Amino acid sequence: MTLIGSDLTPYIALVLVGFLPSEIWRWLGVIIGQGIDEASDLFLWVKAVATATLAAVVAKLAFFPSGTLADLPIWLRVAAISLGVAAFFGAKRSVLVGVIVGEGVLMGSAWALGLTPRG
Amino acid sequence: MTASDTSSPSGNHVGSWYLKGLRAAVGLPALILAATFVGIGSVCEAYGMPLLWAVLATILVWAGPAHLILVGGLGTGASWIVVAIAVGLSSVRLLPMVVSIVPYLRAGRPSFFTLLLASHFVAISSWVEGLRLLPGVAPEGRLSFYGGMATGYLTVATLFTVAGYAISGVISPIFGAGLLFLTPIFFLLSLLGASRTLGDHLPVVAGIAGVVITAPLGDGLELLWAGVGGGTLAYLGARALRRRGRV
Numbered sequence: 001m002t003l004i005g006s007d008l009t010p011y012i013a014l015v016l017v018g019f020l021p022s023e024i025w026r027w028l029g030v031i032i033g034q035g036i037d038e039a040s041d042l043f044l045w046v047k048a049v050a051t052a053t054l055a056a057v058v059a060k061l062a063f064f065p066s067g068t069l070a071d072l073p074i075w076l077r078v079a080a081i082s083l084g085v086a087a088f089f090g091a092k093r094s095v096l097v098g099v100i101v102g103e104g105v106l107m108g109s110a111w112a113l114g115l116t117p118r119g
Numbered sequence: 120m121t122a123s124d125t126s127s128p129s130g131n132h133v134g135s136w137y138l139k140g141l142r143a144a145v146g147l148p149a150l151i152l153a154a155t156f157v158g159i160g161s162v163c164e165a166y167g168m169p170l171l172w173a174v175l176a177t178i179l180v181w182a183g184p185a186h187l188i189l190v191g192g193l194g195t196g197a198s199w200i201v202v203a204i205a206v207g208l209s210s211v212r213l214l215p216m217v218v219s220i221v222p223y224l225r226a227g228r229p230s231f232f233t234l235l236l237a238s239h240f241v242a243i244s245s246w247v248e249g250l251r252l253l254p255g256v257a258p259e260g261r262l263s264f265y266g267g268m269a270t271g272y273l274t275v276a277t278l279f280t281v282a283g284y285a286i287s288g289v290i291s292p293i294f295g296a297g298l299l300f301l302t303p304i305f306f307l308l309s310l311l312g313a314s315r316t317l318g319d320h321l322p323v324v325a326g327i328a329g330v331v332i333t334a335p336l337g338d339g340l341e342l343l344w345a346g347v348g349g350g351t352l353a354y355l356g357a358r359a360l361r362r363r364g365r366v
Contacts, residue, residue: 038223055325072296
């Protein structure tokens with residue numbers, strides 16, 4: 001564990017290759033978004049693209065993950081997502097119930113089957 | 120404060136809209152954010168980054184996937200340009216997200232600079248909750264309300280980055296996997312929860328199907344294909360449904 005570190009390089013990298021490549025899209029979004037009316041078809045299209053992209057990010061994190069999660073088998077992740085979604089609809093669209101069931105299936109089965117992610 | 124500010128009732132209520140937004144940030148999304156950033160904080164520690172770096176990365180990048188790509192890339196010694204491109208690709212999604220929330224945020228006629236500042240707070244959590252709650256907020260209060268909600272989320276994420284960094288060594292691998300699984304399961308259900316009509320569900324289904332279909336292509340552009348391609352198909356489908364009067 002290091003509090004600040006004596007090397008400035010990671011901080012320069014944070015701004016140049018972490019902050020700027022993300023932030024530029026937000027700035028462009030403001031420039032483009034200023035000219036769009038919230039009742040227009042263009043707005044509905046952009047919202048559909050934003051929602052689909054978010055759903056895609058979510059699917060990528062779950063089905064093609066990196067890190068610890070990648071060490072758990074794909075069928076386990078698919079089962080956890082499917083049962084979580086089923087529980088969500090079964091419990092009158094309760095996000096909390098869906099999350100608990102999905103996480104329970106993932107961590108419970110990994111534990112019961114003795115699967116250990118490398119960490 | 121100028122004369123025109125004091126004569127307008129909205130000028131006096133900025134603080135109270137901000138507090139309302141801050142209160143709206145207390146809830147399940149903040150809990151999920153907290154757990155997610157415990158995971159991200161511990162990943163930062165595992166890659167040998169200083170604590171201050173982990174905290175600044177949470178505040179400055181403010182996008183979970185980009186944060187993980189950044190720390191993973193730098194931690195494994197990838198070249199900066201490769202990391203920058205990977206981060207940039209993962210954050211393209213912020214463009215349509217900002218475009219679709221700006222019409223709400225500019226309702227009170229803020230300056231361009233204020234909007235740029237507000238756009239920094241756009242991330243998965245505040246976007247989903249913002250689109251859900253902002254239509255019910257009076258137009259002049261929307262920007263302050265959003266500012267309150269989003270700074271509340273950012274504060275929670277920052278505090279729990281520190282917590283995750285501190286307990287990095289003692290998190291069991293299965294629990295760590297569970298923390299990283301929270302973001303996908305929670306936001307998938309949030310997107311479904313925010314969808315009321317069949318037309319609302321289409322982009323969610325199209326985005327997931329798009330990734331599953333195009334990821335095996337291996338070109339690294341699956342988010343673009345699924346987002347723009349899937350989103351456009353969903354938009355056309357929803358429009359066709361509306362025209363048939365089935366909503």
